[in-house]
Amino acid sequence: MSKVLNKRNGIIAVLILSLLFPLAFSDNKYVLYIMTLAFIYIIAIYGMNILAGYTGQLSLAHAGFFAIGAYSVGVLTTKAGLNFWLALLLAVLITMGIGFALGIIALRTKEHFFAIYTLIAGYLIYLLIYKWEGLTGGVRGLIGIPIPNAIGPIKFESPIAMYYLVLLFLLLSIFVTVRIVYSLTGRTYNAIRNSEELAQTLGINTKINKLVSFVISVSFAGLAGGLYASLVRFIGPEIAGTTMVFTFLMYLIVGGIGTLAGPIIGTLLFIWLEQYLQSFQEHKMLIFGPILTLIVIFYPRGIVGAIQSLMGYFRTRKKESSKSYKTNSESTDMKSREV
Amino acid sequence: MTFIKLEGLTKKFGGLTAVDEVDFEIEKGKITAIIGPNGAGKSTFFNLISGFHRPTSGSITFEGKDITKTPPHIVARLGIARTFQTTHLFDTSSVIDNIIVGYRLRTKSKLFDAILRTKREKREEKEAFERAIEVLDFVGLANLADSPVSTISQESKKRVAIALALATGPKVIFLDEPAAGINPGETEGLAELMKKIVDSGITVCTIEHKMQMIMGLADNIMVLNHGAKIAQGTPEEIQNNPTVIEAYLGGESSAEVI
Ligand SMILES: Nc1ncnc2c1ncn2[C@@H]1O[C@H](COP(=O)(O)OP(=O)(O)OP(=O)(O)O)[C@@H](O)[C@H]1O
Ligand SMILES: [Mg+2]
Numbered sequence: 322m323s324k325v326l327n328k329r330n331g332i333i334a335v336l337i338l339s340l341l342f343p344l345a346f347s348d349n350k351y352v353l354y355i356m357t358l359a360f361i362y363i364i365a366i367y368g369m370n371i372l373a374g375y376t377g378q379l380s381l382a383h384a385g386f387f388a389i390g391a392y393s394v395g396v397l398t399t400k401a402g403l404n405f406w407l408a409l410l411l412a413v414l415i416t417m418g419i420g421f422a423l424g425i426i427a428l429r430t431k432e433h434f435f436a437i438y439t440l441i442a443g444y445l446i447y448l449l450i451y452k453w454e455g456l457t458g459g460v461r462g463l464i465g466i467p468i469p470n471a472i473g474p475i476k477f478e479s480p481i482a483m484y485y486l487v488l489l490f491l492l493l494s495i496f497v498t499v500r501i502v503y504s505l506t507g508r509t510y511n512a513i514r515n516s517e518e519l520a521q522t523l524g525i526n527t528k529i530n531k532l533v534s535f536v537i538s539v540s541f542a543g544l545a546g547g548l549y550a551s552l553v554r555f556i557g558p559e560i561a562g563t564t565m566v567f568t569f570l571m572y573l574i575v576g577g578i579g580t581l582a583g584p585i586i587g588t589l590l591f592i593w594l595e596q597y598l599q600s601f602q603e604h605k606m607l608i609f610g611p612i613l614t615l616i617v618i619f620y621p622r623g624i625v626g627a628i629q630s631l632m633g634y635f636r637t638r639k640k641e642s643s644k645s646y647k648t649n650s651e652s653t654d655m656k657s658r659e660v
Numbered sequence: 661m662t663f664i665k666l667e668g669l670t671k672k673f674g675g676l677t678a679v680d681e682v683d684f685e686i687e688k689g690k691i692t693a694i695i696g697p698n699g700a701g702k703s704t705f706f707n708l709i710s711g712f713h714r715p716t717s718g719s720i721t722f723e724g725k726d727i728t729k730t731p732p733h734i735v736a737r738l739g740i741a742r743t744f745q746t747t748h749l750f751d752t753s754s755v756i757d758n759i760i761v762g763y764r765l766r767t768k769s770k771l772f773d774a775i776l777r778t779k780r781e782k783r784e785e786k787e788a789f790e791r792a793i794e795v796l797d798f799v800g801l802a803n804l805a806d807s808p809v810s811t812i813s814q815e816s817k818k819r820v821a822i823a824l825a826l827a828t829g830p831k832v833i834f835l836d837e838p839a840a841g842i843n844p845g846e847t848e849g850l851a852e853l854m855k856k857i858v859d860s861g862i863t864v865c866t867i868e869h870k871m872q873m874i875m876g877l878a879d880n881i882m883v884l885n886h887g888a889k890i891a892q893g894t895p896e897e898i899q900n901n902p903t904v905i906e907a908y909l910g911g912e913s914s915a916e917v918i
Contacts, residue, residue, distance in 0.1 A: 497775055504774030505784055508761040516748035522710060523828055524736035524765025533771055 343481045353480040357552055359592040360487045361545050364494045366573050366584035368541025374579035376534040377514025381566050382439040385446030386539040388561030389416045390546025395463040395556050405469040409547040416543025417536050424535035447561035462557035466550045487548055494541055510534055575616055577625030586624050661724045663688035669718035671704055678704040680887035691858055692865045693874045696884035702867045703745055706834050710742045711735040737765050741830035743821045745837050751810040755820055756792050758809055762827025763788040795823040815846040832863040839870050851877050
């Protein structure tokens with residue numbers, strides 16, 4: 322029970338920190354901007370995590386869907402003159418629709434074929450954006466995307482307001498992820514990740530479940546992309562590119578794929594490291610490359626996975642010394658699974 | 661009505677005939693064993709019944725219903741459960757977490773229920789949990805519920821795999837070499853478990869290499885060799901069948917080997 326309380330306390334502490342963060346940096350717009358941007362990436366990476374981490378299907382079209390969300394908002398606001406909120410809603414729906422269509426085809430392939438297939442699909446999305454100048458502005462991109470429209474008295478002109486808006490969406494994304502992970506649906510995804518064959522013999526329709534997981538995964542990317550468009554206010558085709566998707570993947574793997582805290586930890590770590598290492602921006606892969614390789618080899622579940630196995634190690638040592646065995650339902654609580 | 665009926669069941673992989681024109685019936689409420697040398701087509705035979713492979717020709721009928729072309733997840737829902745020759749458990753999860761999902765096919769909660777945590781979701785989660793505890797208790801592993809699968813013995817893993825199959829609420833369970841890789845004492849324990857499963861009303865069909873175990877356990881035995889059925893009958897009949905002794909036991913006298 323104390324463990325649950327500790328975890329809960331930890332979550333509350335992080336939440337308070339994230340709420341107070343802007344107050345500490347109220348005069349430093351740049352720091353707020355970077356943090357808001359990081360939160361947007363985290364939303365997208367949570368989506369990637371649902372599919373790759375919890376369902377075991379690595380899609381490399383994720384940046385493509387991020388771009389679809391961003392361009393939907395961009396085009397709908399600048400060209401069709403739509404209200405940002407309506408544009409954002411439509412952006413998520415469009416992303417889900419395209420995700421559905423692409424998912425049906427892509428999910429006919431498995432494992433690395435699926436990864437390669439989605440990599441190609443992501444590249445096609447990039448090309449489409451790049452070439453469709455009339456709609457997307459091609460290589461020049463879209464400029465002048467408006468900030469979110471005011472909701473009553475709440476205006477989004479200040480970086481602080483944008484920060485809180487994005488934070489709200491991030492919390493919503495985390496909430497949805499947590500609900501999914503700890504549900505029967507989440508267990509179903511987990512079973513598919515574990516072994517598709519076994520899942521099928523358990524009566525699970527793996528095709529439909531993977532497709533639903535794919536669509537929910539890209540909806541996060543679409544939402545993040547839409548928010549990105551109105552934060553940065555200028556978008557170019559490179560946000561659909563392979564560099565972008567591998568950046569997402571790197572953040573996720575280092576933080577901990579298939580863990581709940583992984584996307585946050587990986588993204589924040591890298592974003593702030595990059596800020597400090599900005600002087601050697603060009604050489605950053607020289608540093609990150611080897612670190613990434615080592616993590617994949619030794620800690621396949623990233624930083625969070627490493628911390629968990631350490632804690633698990635201490636816990637079993639404590640348990641062994643006290644020789645207490647619990648088999649009651651409290652300790653087998655459905656929620657006592659991984660962080 | 662026959663419980664499970666196979667007619668002319670054939671599976672070819674390219675030029676190789678893994679299962680060759682097998683006619684067979686599996687009786688309800690009995691323990692049926694499939695034996696045969698390595699590569700005889702036993703696992704393939706299971707893969708056909710559970711819907712993993714489409715037969716090249718022939719048909720499979722379950723309780724009067726043709727399931728020859730039924731996909732595996734539907735076969736499972738109809739009440740046919742199976743285990744694999746190598747267990748596919750999720751090592752880093754606890755035993756109970758591995759088993760809860762076995763009840764998933766009897767639940768209806770969707771993604772929507774998960775996100776909104778509807779009444780249905782909560783009720784079905786509870787049902788799945790209770791079902792998992794029940795089957796764990798049934799296979800005698802209630803005390804390992806919280807242990808990570810990676811920390812339990814090979815024999816326990818076999819039992820977890822069986823518990824998982826039982827969690828689906830099957831009418832028949834197909835076990836692919838459940839006693840492989842475990843010691844004689846544990847083998848006896850598994851034989852007991854199979855009897856317990858049959859006594860609880862679930863038909864058992866098992867692939868087995870351990871002759872001693874199977875002769876004392878099975879009601880009915882089918883012998884496969886190079887994909888073809890070369891014999892079927894009670895353990896006594898099989899032990900005295902010259903074709904079996906010739907083909908399967910390499911010509912030695914039955915008394916020495918079996
Ligand atoms: N998916 C497949 N593709 C091609 N050949 C296969 C496939 N599955 C099985 N085979 C072949 O079919 C034959 C029968 O294999 P099967 O696994 O059914 O034998 P088995 O009786 O279960 O053997 P064992 O006792 O070793 O488990 C073998 O020659 C095997 O190589
Ligand atoms: Mg086999």
